[in-house]
Amino acid sequence: MEMDRMDENDWKYHEEGNKSLVVCHVQHCRVLRLLKYPAEDSENPPQTAEQAFRQIQNIVDFTSNVMSRLLGDKFVHSGEVVRLPLEFVRQLSIKIQHQRPAWRCDKVMDIYSGCALCLPNLTTPTQYQPTATPPICIEIKPKWGFLPSSKHVSRDIKTRVCRYCMHQHYKVANGKWKRRSLYCPLDLFSGNRQRMHFAIRHLIEEPQNNFKVFKGGQCIYSSKEGSEGSPDMNALLHHLRPYFLRGNNRVNGHMTAKAVLNDFIQVLVNALLSPAGGDGGPLTHRAPEGRSFCEASLFSNERVRHGSQGLPSSSVLSRILQTQMLDALDIEGLYPLYCRVEQHLQDFPKDRTRLQIDGPYDQNFLENVQKSSMEDDGSVEYAAAKVHQYRIAMTAKDCSIMAALVPSVKEEDDDEGLSSQKHLRDFRPQAFSSSVSILDLDPKPLDSIPRQLRLDQKIVACYLRTGGALP
Numbered sequence: 519m520e521m522d523r524m525d526e527n528d529w530k531y532h533e534e535g536n537k538s539l540v541v542c543h544v545q546h547c548r549v550l551r552l553l554k555y556p557a558e559d560s561e562n563p564p565q566t567a568e569q570a571f572r573q574i575q576n577i578v579d580f581t582s583n584v585m586s587r588l589l590g591d592k593f594v595h596s597g598e599v600v601r602l603p604l605e606f607v608r609q610l611s612i613k614i615q616h617q618r619p620a621w622r623c624d625k626v627m628d629i630y631s632g633c634a635l636c637l638p639n640l641t642t643p644t645q646y647q648p649t650a651t652p653p654i655c656i657e658i659k660p661k662w663g664f665l666p667s668s669k670h671v672s673r674d675i676k677t678r679v680c681r682y683c684m685h686q687h688y689k690v691a692n693g694k695w696k697r698r699s700l701y702c703p704l705d706l707f708s709g710n711r712q713r714m715h716f717a718i719r720h721l722i723e724e725p726q727n728n729f730k731v732f733k734g735g736q737c738i739y740s741s742k743e744g745s746e747g748s749p750d751m752n753a754l755l756h757h758l759r760p761y762f763l764r765g766n767n768r769v770n771g772h773m774t775a776k777a778v779l780n781d782f783i784q785v786l787v788n789a790l791l792s793p794a795g796g797d798g799g800p801l802t803h804r805a806p807e808g809r810s811f812c813e814a815s816l817f818s819n820e821r822v823r824h825g826s827q828g829l830p831s832s833s834v835l836s837r838i839l840q841t842q843m844l845d846a847l848d849i850e851g852l853y854p855l856y857c858r859v860e861q862h863l864q865d866f867p868k869d870r871t872r873l874q875i876d877g878p879y880d881q882n883f884l885e886n887v888q889k890s891s892m893e894d895d896g897s898v899e900y901a902a903a904k905v906h907q908y909r910i911a912m913t914a915k916d917c918s919i920m921a922a923l924v925p926s927v928k929e930e931d932d933d934e935g936l937s938s939q940k941h942l943r944d945f946r947p948q949a950f951s952s953s954v955s956i957l958d959l960d961p962k963p964l965d966s967i968p969r970q971l972r973l974d975q976k977i978v979a980c981y982l983r984t985g986g987a988l989p
């Protein structure tokens with residue numbers, strides 16, 4: 519990309535989250551991810567251009583030196599920091615403003631630093647040619663896939679009902695969403711196809727900010743915050759139908775909506791379970807010690823007991839789950855260690871650098887974090903390593919998976935007789951080739967830890983109070 523010849527007409531609004539806004543190139547398979555600031559700060563950017571550059575460089579370093587090594591480099595794209603002409607950024611910001619969803623406009627795009635993160639556009643995989651059938655891409659923000667088993671957990675409910683399911687009650691009570699989602703991450707992370715199918719069905723029914731579908735790079739299915747109804751599932755099925763008619767070779771090209779939905783979910787489950795992602799990396803594999811089902815999930819516990827085969831160890835879900843489980847103490851066990859670090863930094867501010875509190879996330883960072891001793895020797899080094907592990911786990915609890923599906927061509931010689939009997943179990947995965955990536959791997963700041971403790975307490979209290987524990 520030639521930075522001195524940037525033209526805002528080559529870029530269009532793509533998507534945004536809470537922290538950043540993403541624009542995509544109209545021709546090339548690239549996106550720019552720009553920072554966002556609270557709207558009150560719009561006249562007065564909260565950081566200098568150099569600080570913004572540093573922040574984005576930190577994201578790149580953390581992604582490549584920490585998250586990519588834990589999650590597998592086949593899944594992770596760390597991108598690069600770019601400096602853009604300020605005039606281009608200003609024009610771009612004006613151009614896209616009217617396309618932004620109103621509920622995201624409490625923040626404004628950073629037009630002062632001229633810095634951005636340049637990434638491949640993961641909704642349109644590289645092997646895709648514009649002339650072929652547009653790829654379907656599914657984004658899932660899976661959230662926490664395990665129940666804490668730390669001895670520091672003070673409330674029994676936290677070991678029985680997963681964080682996501684409890685958080686849903688809190689979000690509805692606070693008006694963030696109108697309706698509760700029945701998605702449970704423990705079902706998605708179970709590795710059991712039926713449970714995963716069940717989980718994805720509920721993601722589709724109530725996507726909130728956990729589920730989006732793109733076709734040819736364009737978002738065709740997502741939730742609007744605070745809106746009354748669910749997004750239009752019939753419209754989604756209308757988009758999906760042609761992909762599955764061919765893949766399944768149905769007689770007379772007829773397929774019920776339910777069959778389209780089932781096949782779609784099945785292909786997605788296959789992509790999520792497919793083995794990929796480089797070599798094992800330096801992760802010690804740990805199976806969840808707590809129970810692996812959540813009492814709030816509507817998937818029958820009876821069925822759970824029969825066969826949960828677990829996740830293939832190199833699948834994207836397994837890698838994310840293993841990284842999430844670096845949070846072994848739970849926020850309740852971690853918080854005193856955070857306080858030890860904070861106290862130490864007040865007494866010895868210069869140790870901030872030595873303890874790599876705000877990076878740099880260089881090659882040694884992960885090694886230092888991982889070689890921390892298992893036993894608490896009372897040192898600040900032990901506490902800092904645990905805090906870093908927790909922050910890495912937080913990133914893994916907040917990331918998104920992009921699964922891009924491209925219909926494969928060799929489907930013509932299907933045997934009619936066989937395919938008409940096709941059932942969930944024997945759906946042939948070769949109908950699509952998939953490429954899976956993980957995005958949104960920013961480091962979480964140290965001061966998010968006290969917020970996490972307060973939020974944890976509020977969520978549990980709300981769940982117990984609003985009778986979430988009742989059916």
Ligand code: ATP
Binds near residue numbers: 535539638639959960
């Ligand atoms: P969150 O609020 O989840 O923390 P965020 O502000 O950190 O989000 P991202 O999740 O990185 O921002 O990006 C916002 C959205 O932009 C994503 O949910 C995704 O839909 C889209 N997006 C981000 N990066 C890419 C990419 N490389 N290719 C395609 N789409 C992307």
Ligand code: ZN
Binds near residue numbers: 679683684813814
């Ligand atoms: Zn749950």
Ligand code: MG
Binds near residue numbers: 535916917958
């Ligand atoms: Mg995100």
Ligand code: MG
Binds near residue numbers: 535916958959960
């Ligand atoms: Mg994020």
